[in-house]
Amino acid sequence: xxxxxxxxxxxxxxxxxxxxxxxRARPAAPFAATLQEALDDWExxxxxLQQASAEFDLAHEGEPFDAARCLAPLPxxxxxxxxxxxxxxxxxxxxxxxxxxPSSLYTDPLMYQGCSDGFLPPNAPLPLADADWGLDFxxxxxxxxxxxxxxxxxxxxxxxxxxLTLVNDVSLRNLIPAELAKGFGFLQSxxxxxxxxxxxxxxxxxxxxxxxxxxLPLRVEYNRQCCGQPNAGDDMQFSFAQLLAHAARTxxxxxxxxxxxxxxxxxxxxLGYCCLVEARTLETLETGGARTPYMRVGDSLRIEMRDxxxxxxxxxxxxxxxxx
Amino acid sequence: xxxxxxxxxxxxxxxxxxxxxxxRARPAAPFAATLQEALDDWExxxxxLQQASAEFDLAHEGEPFDAARCLAPLPxxxxxxxxxxxxxxxxxxxxxxxxxxPSSLYTDPLMYQGCSDGFLPPNAPLPLADADWGLDFxxxxxxxxxxxxxxxxxxxxxxxxxxLTLVNDVSLRNLIPAELAKGFGFLQSxxxxxxxxxxxxxxxxxxxxxxxxxxLPLRVEYNRQCCGQPNAGDDMQFSFAQLLAHAARTxxxxxxxxxxxxxxxxxxxxLGYCCLVEARTLETLETGGARTPYMRVGDSLRIEMRDxxxxxxxxxxxxxxxxx
Numbered sequence: 001x002x003x004x005x006x007x008x009x010x011x012x013x014x015x016x017x018x019x020x021x022x023x024r025a026r027p028a029a030p031f032a033a034t035l036q037e038a039l040d041d042w043e044x045x046x047x048x049l050q051q052a053s054a055e056f057d058l059a060h061e062g063e064p065f066d067a068a069r070c071l072a073p074l075p076x077x078x079x080x081x082x083x084x085x086x087x088x089x090x091x092x093x094x095x096x097x098x099x100x101x102p103s104s105l106y107t108d109p110l111m112y113q114g115c116s117d118g119f120l121p122p123n124a125p126l127p128l129a130d131a132d133w134g135l136d137f138x139x140x141x142x143x144x145x146x147x148x149x150x151x152x153x154x155x156x157x158x159x160x161x162x163x164l165t166l167v168n169d170v171s172l173r174n175l176i177p178a179e180l181a182k183g184f185g186f187l188q189s190x191x192x193x194x195x196x197x198x199x200x201x202x203x204x205x206x207x208x209x210x211x212x213x214x215x216l217p218l219r220v221e222y223n224r225q226c227c228g229q230p231n232a233g234d235d236m237q238f239s240f241a242q243l244l245a246h247a248a249r250t251x252x253x254x255x256x257x258x259x260x261x262x263x264x265x266x267x268x269x270x271l272g273y274c275c276l277v278e279a280r281t282l283e284t285l286e287t288g289g290a291r292t293p294y295m296r297v298g299d300s301l302r303i304e305m306r307d308x309x310x311x312x313x314x315x316x317x318x319x320x321x322x323x324x
Numbered sequence: 325x326x327x328x329x330x331x332x333x334x335x336x337x338x339x340x341x342x343x344x345x346x347x348r349a350r351p352a353a354p355f356a357a358t359l360q361e362a363l364d365d366w367e368x369x370x371x372x373l374q375q376a377s378a379e380f381d382l383a384h385e386g387e388p389f390d391a392a393r394c395l396a397p398l399p400x401x402x403x404x405x406x407x408x409x410x411x412x413x414x415x416x417x418x419x420x421x422x423x424x425x426p427s428s429l430y431t432d433p434l435m436y437q438g439c440s441d442g443f444l445p446p447n448a449p450l451p452l453a454d455a456d457w458g459l460d461f462x463x464x465x466x467x468x469x470x471x472x473x474x475x476x477x478x479x480x481x482x483x484x485x486x487x488l489t490l491v492n493d494v495s496l497r498n499l500i501p502a503e504l505a506k507g508f509g510f511l512q513s514x515x516x517x518x519x520x521x522x523x524x525x526x527x528x529x530x531x532x533x534x535x536x537x538x539x540l541p542l543r544v545e546y547n548r549q550c551c552g553q554p555n556a557g558d559d560m561q562f563s564f565a566q567l568l569a570h571a572a573r574t575x576x577x578x579x580x581x582x583x584x585x586x587x588x589x590x591x592x593x594x595l596g597y598c599c600l601v602e603a604r605t606l607e608t609l610e611t612g613g614a615r616t617p618y619m620r621v622g623d624s625l626r627i628e629m630r631d632x633x634x635x636x637x638x639x640x641x642x643x644x645x646x647x648x
């Protein structure tokens with residue numbers, strides 16, 4: 001099934017069922033008022049939602065689906081963890097800031113705990129308070145999981161994946177080096193991220209979802225030019241199940257935890273980039289200096305994933321940079 | 325007013341009003357079913373709760389308050405940020421692991437984003453899956469805030485402090501060096517923290533709450549021996565308002581954000597320690613080796629703060645280490 005959250009007068013919005021063709025929507029009530037409510041009691045509620053969703057797909061009822069009314073599918077979450085499973089990205093970004101590559105890179109996932117108290121809606125403006133902060137986007141695939149016990153195996157973690165979506169993990173690049181030098185990870189350098197309009201159960205993805213990876217190209221348009229379309233299933237060193245197991249090694253993960261796979265990045269450079277810092281690093285390596293500036297007021301961004309038939313799976317993240 | 329959350333069949337429990345003498349309790353319904361619900365609409369709900377609380381204090385109704393029924397006041401939160409405002413602790417801990425002191429230590433708070441998807445109840449057993457992980461406690465004062473806009477001033481942040489409580493910020497010391505070396509902050513080395521039974525509005529603290537600091541001793545008993553009673557108002561380099569402003573520099577903070585001030589630690593060594601690593605560091609400096617082991621199965625911990633008349637303010641965190 002395909003789920004979205006419409007804006008209403010409440011912080012968690014109104015959970016909606018969306019038809020497979022993204023044309024129609026209906027409230028998920030009476031089964032669940034919000035996505036967190038569904039995730040809290042998934043074993044009981046998901047079958048009801050699946051049934052209602054299947055019936056809704058066959059019917060011709062409901063209102064037209066309107067992405068402009070969407071909040072993030074999970075407008076606030078109890079946890080946001082972001083792995084860096086695409087090592088090509090890790091290598092380029094660390095090279096860009098002159099940081100060392102950890103020796104455990106291939107066996108021990110890099111992951112940070114980020115802010116989850118608000119995910120921006122898919123069409124939210126991206127506020128840029130200070131151009132010197134170096135605003136960058138990062139296009140990612142993310143999973144939303146159910147309860148995971150501490151020390152859970154990769155298999156248990158894989159089975160706990162409830163939904164997938166897309167995330168724009170916003171970075172303030174010029175704040176990162178000083179912050180990481182303090183040793184406590186990202187804080188000011190990672191403001192709120194945005195989510196695609198839709199979250200999908202894995203069955204909606206057919207065989208593109210296998211081995212805990214989503215094998216489809218993630219397309220990014222920056223200022224209306226395609227700058228990247230790497231395949232999210234390629235060059236991903238750790239599956240989502242492995243990333244969840246890493247996070248759950250010493251603690252349980254609560255239902256509604258959102259876990260990102262990191263900026264999608266392929267070694268094949270013809271497939272472009274999903275964040276500006278990769279372009280800047282390559283320019284620096286090739287010409288001695290970065291030509292591509294970080295985002296500026298007025299810049300636009302579109303992140304989308306289509307299936308083999310060209311149909312949008314999650315709807316599009318479409319954002320524009322604004323002065324706050 | 326004094327608020328607690330009782331265990332029921334729901335994840336967020338049942339919000340309770342507790343009498344000033346901690347003897348009686350009543351449900352906070354019909355005003356708010358959960359603490360998050362109250363925080364989400366504080367301007368409207370808090371005056372109703374304050375009024376009900378004042379009436380409850382004068383009456384002789386209600387059931388006996390039972391700390392054993394308590395979850396954390398906020399059983400799950402959208403954000404947990406932990407500052408390190410007591411520089412004596414920072415200096416000792418970093419010396420212990422041979423890490424450098426950042427040059428900006430006195431002007432730029434150290435802060436990390438930790439897991440907030442579950443806070444342990446005040447009486448929850450502390451699971452120790454692997455004794456080699458180096459389980460340690462950290463006794464802290466924490467604030468719970470309302471909505472804070474991005475870039476908010478220290479004054480605005482101070483006014484957004486809704487509640488105070490105590491936290492045991494659990495650390496797995498032996499996992500920290502390798503994790504911090506990866507550069508992305510704490511993840512596996514900081515499992516779930518626990519909270520005291522009660523969260524108090526600042527007015528309950530009288531003039532012990534001033535300048536954005538709580539000027540009372542925080543008493544820690546480890547295996548029934550007092551190991552520390554430093555004053556939480558002393559040697560705190562940054563006030564809670566300053567810590568919130570640091571967190572909000574590039575992003576808003578949502579209502580229900582929990583922010584810790586870091587392990588309380590005074591420069592006067594006669595006042596002891598609120599975490600084992602400080603004892604171990606001092607032993608190492610004095611004798612060349614640490615004698616105090618990290619926590620072991622069966623160890624007990626009690627964290628409490630009393631007012632000038634000896635009355636417990638937040639109830640006690642009382643935990644015992646268990647094999648999982």
